[in-house]
Each structure stands twice: as C-alpha cells, then as structure tokens.
C-alpha cells in the first residue's frame with residue numbers, strides 16, 4: 001500500500017519503519033524527529049497525505065491531531081483511509097472522523113497499547129473504531145505493526161476502550177502499590193505477598209505481569225530502577241482523558257478521579273516525572289498517614 005505517516009516520534013518512528021520493512025511504500029513527515037530507514041521524507045503534512053491509500057497519524061494530543069487533520073484531509077485522495085493511532089480525547093477522535101467522512105474518506109481511530117517496545121517489535125494491540133469497510137482496509141497494516149486488533153465499534157470506540165482500560169490500570173497500580181507499602185509496615189515479606197495475591201482475588205495485570213516490587217514476580221521496570229516502561233506522565237495524560245470523557249457523558253468515576261489526582265501530584269510536585277508509573281510503590285513506602 002501507499003502510506004503517509006505523520007508523527008515519527010518514539011512510537012510512530014518504529015511503526016513506520018516496520019511498515020516500510022514489510023514492503024509498503026511509506027512517506028513520512030515530522031516537525032523534529034529523525035526519519036527511520038526506508039521512509040521517504042516529505043516536506044509537509046499535506047504532501048505526505050497526497051495520493052496515499054492510507055494516512056496514519058501518531059501525534060501527542062487531540063488539538064494537534066485536529067490541526068493536522070485540517071491540513072491533510074483536503075489533500076487526501078477520495079476513499080483513502082485516515083488512520084489515527086494517537087491517544088486523544090474521544091471528542092477529537094469523533095470530530096476528525098466526521099470531517100474525514102464528509103470529505104468521502106474512510107476513518108479509523110486506533111490507539112495502541114504495548115508502548116515503545118511493542119512499537120519496535122511490531123507487537124502492539126490496536127483498539128479500533130470506525131466502519132467495517134474502514135477497518136477491513138487497514139487490518140493488514142495492524143498485522144504488520146501489531147499482534148492483535150479489536151474492532152470496538154464506530155468512530156471513537158477505540159479511544160473509549162483505551163481510556164477505560166487505562167483508568168482500570170491506573171487504579172489497580174495504585175491499589176497494588178499502597179497494599180505492598182502497607183504489607184511492609186505489617187512485616188509481611190514481599191515475595192509471600194506476591195505468592196498469595198497473584199493467585200488470589202487481589203490479582204491483576206499490575207500485580208501479576210508488571211509487579212511494582214523489585215525482585216518479585218516477572219521482570220518489570222521496578223527491576224530497572226523504575227525507568228519506563230510506561231512513564232507516569234503518560235499515565236497522567238490517559239487518566240486526564242478518562243476524566244474528560246467521564247465529564248462529557250456524566251459518568252460517576254470516583255476511583256478514576258482519585259487516580260488522576262494522585263498521578264498529578266506524583267508527576268507535578270514529587271519525583272514522578274520520567275519514572276515508570278509503578279514507582280508509586282517507593283512513593284507510598286516513604287509516606288505515612290499524616291502526609
């Protein structure tokens with residue numbers, strides 16, 4: 001396929017490289033990033049979009065996505081597909097999809113999980129929103145860039161799935177970390193705590209697959225001095241999007257709101273920025289009830 005790729009950062013760079021390595025004709029554009037091997041450099045976003053079968057965006061936020069969409073939609077060929085893989089607010093995802101559809105284009109929002117490692121290895125999971133026709137058109141590209149793609153529903157459904165998942169993740173990581181810190185104070189050995197909880201009703205991905213305690217459970221960022229992994233500021237971004245979505249549909253999400261407030265405190269006022277989101281454990285270790 002002829003593919004335009006806009007936003008060649010930590011995630012977009014390796015995703016575009018994988019598409020080029022699989023034999024697709026990839027033209028890319030970014031304001032600052034290095035251009036990966038095999039990707040032809042374009043002079044602007046609109047030039048990247050012209051004459052392509054699919055245009056992929058992998059950008060920092062909804063405002064940037066909307067401004068790039070304004071620029072590229074008029075340049076895209078009829079029945080081409082606008083595939084946004086960024087994590088953005090549901091409203092921006094829906095607005096951009098509507099704009100594309102009114103220009104006779106197909107549109108899919110497909111945020112990812114799997115991080116930079118998954119982007120490089122081509123093992124991302126895509127959560128997609130859009131019509132069956134649009135999903136079918138880009139499905140072969142998901143196979144190159146990822147290991148799994150779930151068609152979640154119409155436009156915005158991919159973003160909705162992503163922020164609901166990450167709201168659960170933020171909440172369970174905090175709960176796992178505060179429980180480990182309390183167990184320490186109760187004199188419970190961390191390995192025993194893991195052995196019990198990972199096979200009992202407190203188990204979760206945060207405990208079983210990404211244990212925040214160093215030396216316990218499978219290898220995780222905790223074993224590498226909490227280098228990300230999934231940085232706390234990215235978790236904060238996703239928790240902010242989930243609260244924005246909760247407000248827009250009047251959903252009561254007290255745990256999500258508290259998780260957002262705790263990650264905001266951690267990133268903005270403590271030493272959380274640049275640390276993995278599981279570094280909530282040393283944060284709780286160093287606190288008591290009067291903090």
Ligand code: NAD
Nearest residue numbers: 007008009010011012030031032033059060086087115116
């Ligand atoms: P990044 O900052 O490394 O990359 C974003 C790129 O977009 C940058 O290279 C930037 O120069 C470029 N860009 C910004 N405005 C542009 C414009 N107008 N035209 C062209 N290029 C422009 O960020 P990232 O880590 O690659 O994340 C990209 C998206 O993926 C975000 O929405 C993020 O939330 C999501 N995401 C990231 C991870 C992760 O672990 N990094 C995991 C899942 C999802």
